[in-house]
Structure formats: structure tokens, C-alpha cells
Amino acid sequence: MRKLGKNVEQGWRSEFQRLEGAYAPSTMRSYRTDVEAFETWSLENGLAVPFPASVETVCRFLEDQGKTKAPSTVRRRLYAIRKVHRLLDLPDPTNAEDINLAFRRVRRAKPVRPKQARGMTADDLKRFLEVQPDSPWGLRNMAMLSLGYELMTRRSELVALRDEDVEYRADGTLRVLIRRSKADQEGWGRFGFSSIASADRLRAWQQWKGDTTEWLFCPIYQEHPIDRSLSDTTVKALIKSAAQKAGFAHDEVRSFSGHSMRVGAAQELLRRGFDTAAIMRAGGWKSVNVLARYLEHAEHNVWV
Template sequence: MIQFGPHHRTDWRSEFQRLEGAYAPSTMRSYRSDVEAFENWCQENGLAAPFPAAVETVCRFLEDQGRSKAPSTVRRRLYAIRKVHRLLDLPDPTYAEDINLAFRRVRRAKPVRPKQARGMTAVDLKRFLEVQPDTPWGLRNMAMLSLGYELMTRRSELVALRDEDVEFREDGTLRVLIRRSKADQEGRGRIGYSSVASAHRLHAWQRWKGETTHWLFCPIYKEHPIDRPLSDTTVKVIIKQAAKMTGYGPEDVRSFSGHSMRIGAAQELLRCGFDMAAIMRAGGWKSINVLARYLEHAEHNVWA
């Protein structure tokens, strides 16, 4: 049996450095928190060092987690355990049939429909823009909301944009290169286009921020732009703040998220008569199943 010394707890953390640059920061955070959850569970249950893990231990962990966590979370934690075994070059138990059966039991015991953020409609966008203050923050937020909606970006894509990714065209619109996305980890990119109104809003924001930073959307401190990108969490906060300022109640405010621009714009295109293939191309979707789930709430309005 493999024995570990007193430093076994840090082995996987040091090995995780090898993943830097190969995975998105959000994925890295998830991996760390999931492995820590397994590690802590093993300690709380008086089990030996978690790696290499026994098949029975992983089965017990998955079934225990399934009592309080969504199946998607349990699956993600299984993947994290698998990743650690690979990084440490240990025998990987996660493909054992007993583990497969344990996860199937978790999934069947708690069928959970994925929770979807509320789509931001064109009317919502108009209202959210109208409540922005006449300040540098308002200039930035108007440009970001307007552009994010029209490009149907994920929030991580939106905050990753740089000035060099934007081209002002002769017709007054924008051509934008979205370099990397969740579905495009190699960074081949996709092209999006904006309205004249969004181009004007972005030009006003860029004129204010100047060349202090070439991140398209940056933080502001004491009315000065800061040379770093916004966090993707800030996008969600800005949307929720706009919904609150518009007059939505607490429950409605909670239903909006950083994904609301992408979902709402896709739903709006469906209502306007665009087919699934066109919407997939515009938003960079690879899976028709994911897009179909976003669009199902819009379909009852299409035929009204």
C-alpha cells in the first residue's frame, strides 16, 4: 500500500500549478474547491490520506455529497478527483463501474433541472441604460451593457476584450473579435457586430478612459481608470444594480445574472424570426441542446 508523509496535503496543490494557463481561472477555482471538499470529507470521516483514493471511498463521498448537492456539482467533484490522480501519476479509481453506478444513483435520486438566469429583454436593456448615472461609471456601464447584449457574450468574454479587438467601421458600427470563450479554449475567436448606438457609447467611454489601459472595460478608482480588466463578478453586480435602480423587486433582481444579456439577446433573436443555426453562429454556441434550453422560455411568445 502506498504511504504518504506529513506533506501529502500540499502535493496536489503544488501539482495544480501545472494546470495554469491550460484552464480558465474559474475552472481552476472549481477544481481546488472540489478537491478540498473531498479532502475535508475524508478527514471528517476518519479516513486515511485521500490520494490515492479507494473506489469505496469515492463511492461513499459521491453518495454523501448527493444528499445536499446538485448532480452537476457531484459530477464536477468526481472530475476533480480524477484530475488529481492524473497529476500525481497515481492509479485512477474513478472509472470503476462501482463509481459509475454510485453517480447514476445520485442523478436518479435527485433529478434537477438546470436553473436558468432571467433573460434581459430589449426593453430591460433600454431601462438599464436609462438609469445609469452621468459619471465615468455610467459611461462604462452603458457601453458594456449595450455591447455585451448585442454580441451575446459570456461575462468572461466581455471582460477579456481589449481595445485592439474593436474596429470602428465606416457605417458607424463595430466589428469585434471575441478571442476566447468557454467553448473555444484554444482562442480561435469569433466575430461580432454592433449597432451604431453601441459604437457611440463605446466611443464615449474610450474617450474618457484614454490610453491608461488597453483593457476595453476596466475598474475605476477615484475617477481614474485602473490598468486591469474588470472581474466577471462585476458584470453580474452591474446588471443586478441596474435592475434594482430600474425598480424591480428583490426576487426579480435575484433572477438576473451575468448571463442574462446572452440569454435575453438569443431569446430576442428567436422572437424576431431568426433560426437556431443563425443564433448559434452569432453567439458562438457549440451545443444545440444548451441553446434550446435558453430559448424555450421565448417560444411561447413567438407564436402569440
């Protein structure tokens, strides 16, 4: 029997520190959540030491998770189990054909169509902007909503922007460097462009916050800017609270998410006649299939 190494005795959590900086914070959170789910399941099923895991154990875990979880979640948990075994230098059970077959059974038993956030339309954005308060929070929120919509940013991209990433152009618009994204982990970046209105909103916010922080959007405490970035959950909370204040019904508020700006702006570009390649460049998409899911709800309006 193979002797368990020191790393196993210390636990996988300490080994996860090696991943810091190589993966996005959201990916790290997902890995931890998924491994903890496997660890808890193992203990509940009488397996005191989940690593190294056998092929049979992982198959049982995947099929059990498939009863209540979406296939995408089950797949993500499989990847997390694989990562732990590699970090701990243990034999990896996830490459076995039985694992592949177990996951195929999960997918066939519970086909799930990806849930898509409601796209924020230009009219929605106008309503969201109109209900923002006359305060520092209102200045920040209007700039975030307006810029996030026009740049088609992900939540993480929007809160990661810094003052140095923004260039005010002679025509009154902005050129913004989005340095890193989910689909661009190496940080090649892409440029986005804004309207004059968005530039004016951002300028008003920057004039208020001054040079206290280099982060483009920062928290506010007792009407003072705080020198740190916002959490990406702030974007989701902002959109939902704006929808509620704008008078949307409860079910409509729930349908909005932090992804609504990105989805809605892409749909708006399609309605205006832009082709897929142009939309992919503007939003930094690498996969046509992912973009196609966002656009399918807009296509029926294109030819009206």
C-alpha cells in the same frame, strides 16, 4: 502496498500549478473548491490522507454529496478527484464501474432541471441604461451593458476584451473579435457586430479612459482608470444593481444574473425570426441542447 510519491506528501495544491494556462481561471477555481470539499469530507470521516482514494471512498463521497448538492456539482467534483490522481501519478479510482453506478444513483435520486437566468429583454436593457449615472462609471456601465447584450457574450468574454479587439466600421457600427471563450479554449475566436448606438456608447467610454490601459473595460478608482481587467463578477453586480435602480421587484432582481444578457439576446433573436444555426453562430454556441434550454421560454411568444 504502493509507496506514496513525493508529490502526495507535498500535496495536490502544488501540483495544480501545472494546470495554470491550460484551463480558464474559473475552471481552476472550481477544481480547487471541489478538491477541498473532498479533502474536508475525508478528514471529517477519519480519512487523514485522501489521496490516493479508494473506489469505495469515492463512491461514499459522491452519494453523500448527492444528498445536498445538484448532480452537476457532484459530477464536477468527480472530475476534480480524477484530475488530482492523474497529476499525482496515482492509480485513478474514478474509472471503476462502481463509480459510474454511484453517480447514476445520485442522478436518479435527485433529478434537477438546470436553473436558467432571467433573459434580459430589449426593454429591460433600455431601463438599465436609463438609470446609469452621469459619471465615468455610467459611461463604462452603459457601454458594457449595450455591447454585452448585442454580442451575447459570457461574463468572462466581456471583461477579456481589449481595445485592439474592436474595429469601428464605416457605417458607424462595430466589429468585435471575441478571442476565447468557454466553448473555444484553443482561441479560434468569433466575430460579433453591434449597433450604431452601442458603438457610440463605447466610443464615449474609450474617449474618457484614453490609452491608460489596453483593456476595453477596466476598474475606476477616484475617477481614474486602472490598468487591469475587471473581474467577471463585476458584470453580475452591474446587472443586479441596474435592475434594482430601475425599480424591479426584489424577486425579479434576484432572477437576473451575469448570464441574463446572453440568454435574453438569444431569445430576442428567436422572436425576430432568426433560426437556430444563425443564433448559434452569433453567440458562439457549440451545443444545440444548451441553446435549446435558453430558447424554450421564448418559443411560446414566437407565433403570437
